[in-house]
Structures are given as structure tokens and as C-alpha cells.
Amino acid sequence: MKETLKYSAVLFSICFFAAILLSAVASITQPIIEETKAEQENNAIKEVMPQARGIEKVEEEGLVYYKAKDFSGNNIGYVFISEAKGYSSVIRAVVSITPEGEIIAVKVLEQNETPGIGTQITEEKFLSRFKGKKALDNIDSISGATVSSSALIDSVKQTLKKIIQ
Amino acid sequence: MIKLFKELTKGIFKENPVFVIVLGLCPALAVSTSLENAIGMGIAATFVLFFSNLIISSLRKFVPDKIRIPCFIVVIASFVTIVELLMAAFAPLLAKRLGIFVPLIVVNCIIMGRAEAFASRNKVLPSIMDGLGMGVGFTLALSSVALIRELLGNGTLLGHNILTNFNPAGIMVLAPGALMTLGILIAINNLIKNRKK
Numbered sequence: 172m173k174e175t176l177k178y179s180a181v182l183f184s185i186c187f188f189a190a191i192l193l194s195a196v197a198s199i200t201q202p203i204i205e206e207t208k209a210e211q212e213n214n215a216i217k218e219v220m221p222q223a224r225g226i227e228k229v230e231e232e233g234l235v236y237y238k239a240k241d242f243s244g245n246n247i248g249y250v251f252i253s254e255a256k257g258y259s260s261v262i263r264a265v266v267s268i269t270p271e272g273e274i275i276a277v278k279v280l281e282q283n284e285t286p287g288i289g290t291q292i293t294e295e296k297f298l299s300r301f302k303g304k305k306a307l308d309n310i311d312s313i314s315g316a317t318v319s320s321s322a323l324i325d326s327v328k329q330t331l332k333k334i335i336q
Numbered sequence: 337m338i339k340l341f342k343e344l345t346k347g348i349f350k351e352n353p354v355f356v357i358v359l360g361l362c363p364a365l366a367v368s369t370s371l372e373n374a375i376g377m378g379i380a381a382t383f384v385l386f387f388s389n390l391i392i393s394s395l396r397k398f399v400p401d402k403i404r405i406p407c408f409i410v411v412i413a414s415f416v417t418i419v420e421l422l423m424a425a426f427a428p429l430l431a432k433r434l435g436i437f438v439p440l441i442v443v444n445c446i447i448m449g450r451a452e453a454f455a456s457r458n459k460v461l462p463s464i465m466d467g468l469g470m471g472v473g474f475t476l477a478l479s480s481v482a483l484i485r486e487l488l489g490n491g492t493l494l495g496h497n498i499l500t501n502f503n504p505a506g507i508m509v510l511a512p513g514a515l516m517t518l519g520i521l522i523a524i525n526n527l528i529k530n531r532k533k
Contacts, residue, residue: 178403185395185407189414196418200425207428260435283435286369286509287490 211280212265216250219267219276226250236334239267246270251334255326257282258289258318266301266327272335277301277327282319289319301327343462347469353446354477354518355525360446363437364478365514371494374482376430378475380423380438382468384415385447389467393455408451409442416441446474477521484517485509 216226216237225240236251250267260283267275279293291297291313297320300310310328312320353359360381367377391411392399399407420438423431431438441447450470455463486492489508491499507513 174400178400181399182403182406182410185399185410189410193414193417196421200421203425204421204428207425211428281432283433287504287506 212252215265215278215280216267219265219278220248220250222247234330234333248275249334251330252280253323253326253330255322257284257292257322258316259284262292262319262323262326264323264327266331268331268334272305272331274301274304274327274331277323279323284316284319288316291316292319292323305331340462340465343465344469347466347471347473348476349473351470352473352477352525353449353470354474354481355522357446357449358522359449360444360474361518363440363444364474364481365511365518367434367437368478368482368485368514368517369489369509370486370492371479371482372430373433374478375475376423376427377434377437378471378478380419380434381441381444381447381474382471383419384412384441384444385450385467385471385474386464387415387467388412388447388451389455389463390460392451393458393460393463396456399456404452404456408448408456412447412451413442446470480521481514481517484521485513489513 216239220226220239222239222241224242225244227238227240229236229238234251236249238246239248239250241247248267248269250265253264253266255262255264261281262279262284263281264277264279266277269275277298279298282290282293284290284292297313304310310324312324347353351357354361354364363377363381367373388408388411392408395407395411416439419441420431423434423438450467454466458466483493485508487498488505491497491502491504505513508517
């Protein structure tokens, strides 16, 4: 009995100090982590929609997308983020479209696919296939990296369809 | 002084955690696809090893033998979480690429092994040296595997194109390439060791 109490006290004190240390580190790093995340998203939007002067976030029916405007406030298109389960990771890509629903550019934000194979989806050679395509058009996948590339294609098309509706 | 120095260098050559003790192979094989990932992983593991050895050896008289393992795990997991948070804040790209392998440092058997075999039985200073040496040894081993794999599998080093007009051997960045590279490096290490005798 006495031993059990002693063990609990030792373990408790170690956990207590660990918790204090961790909450201190977390409170320092949390704002920085959120800041870099927001910054990355902003940069990504700018990259696929460089002519945008104002960006407005729209949320409806569980969909989140951004309305891009030029300096006089005209709508020049939309930007959205698509997510797909690839071969070994979740592929997140940012897509910009014209008001008519034509794809302007696609850029992969996050992926952890097989290096040298699945990672071909981040190359311009593949991403340029999206240019000018609409939701129902065919886009060729990469042979040898079918799973990664068709996952990206499908998710872009699905999200595009939803946003047009 | 000489003894302390020996604790530091033994982890690098004589008792290299990857090539000689053959521990911690999971991250060594998974993360060594590029040199940058390997160095990042090595630094993260060295940080955890250093601090977990420091804390565990200073607590060695306070922690009863029967509950030492849960105590070690709490200490190690705390430092791994700290590394994870720091990495996400200051090196977000690296954190993204290493992904699940950062939290998995908790179960890296090198760290648990050093806590159990060394830090819980030795004074603070030798334990710090041991942690540092093992960490550097792990980093060097990971980097040498990654160097070969990135060069042959992708034709690049740290993202720079080194081999132009070269058709990368895809197998080198996949799991078989990792195992073959590691096996050959262990063999070379053994060869050098046997020559010395």
C-alpha cells in the first residue's frame, strides 16, 4: 500500500512537470503555427491568381472558397482548395477558375506520395494539363502514377462541380 | 575528461546505433529518401536524446525501479512533443515532409534503449555525452543512407541537381533501395572494423 502511494506520487509529479513544460511550449508556438499556416494559404492563392487585388472568403453548405476581384471590384474568378486521398497521403491542391468555370491553374500544396513516382503530380508538366479544362472535360492521368494523379484529377473535378452548382 | 570524450565518440563509430547496434531502423529506412529529411530527422532525434538522457539521469535516484519505464516514456514523449511543436512553428516545410515520423520518435528504440541502458545508470555528464554521441551517430548514419539514395534515386542532393543526363533508379527511393543501401553500408562498416583488428 505504502509503495503504491509512493509510485503514484512519483509518477504524478513527473507528469505534472511535463504538463507545465508542454503547455508553456504550446502557448509560445501556437500563434506562430497558425500564422505560418494562414500565410502559406495566402501565398498559394496569390500564386494561382496573381492578378487578384481583393480576396473574399465565401462559405456555404460546407464549401469554402475564395472570390477573387480585380482593383475595380469586378469578379475575375474563384479559388478553392481540393483534398484527395492519394496513394500514401492526402493531396491538397489549390485551384483557380474563371467565373465561367474554366480552370486557370492548379498547384499542389501538400502531399507525401512516393518520391520520384507519385511526386510527378507536383510538376508543371502534369499540372499544365488542367489549364482551360472544365468540370466535365477529360484530363489524362500519369502512367505509372495513376493512383496519385487520378486522385488529384477527381478531387479537383468534384469540388469544381460542387462550386459551379 | 578522456572518458567523457569516449562516451561521445562511441556513439559515432564503435557503437553506432544504426550500423552496429542496428536500432531505430524504422525512421532510418523511411526518412532517408532525401538528405534534407535525414538531417532534419537526425537533429530532432538528437535533441530528444540529449534532453531525455539529461532528465532521466538526473532523476535516476528519484524514480523507483519498478515504475521506471512509464517515467521514461513520459519524459521522452514530452520532449518529442516539444520538438514537434517547435518544428511546426519554425520549420513547417520539414515538419510536413517528415509527417508521422516526428511523433514516432517516442517509440524510437535508440532513445528508449539509451535511457534504459545508459542514462538510468550513469551520472548526468556522461549521460549527456552519450545522448549527444548517439544522436550524432544516428544523424550521420541516416545522412549517409540518404546521400546515396537521393543521388541515385533522384539525381539530386539537398534539392540541387547534381547528376544531369541521368535516369534516376526509382528503386533507390523505394523501400528495397533503403534496405540494400543500409545493408551495404553495414557491410562496409564491418569490413573496416575487421581490418582494424
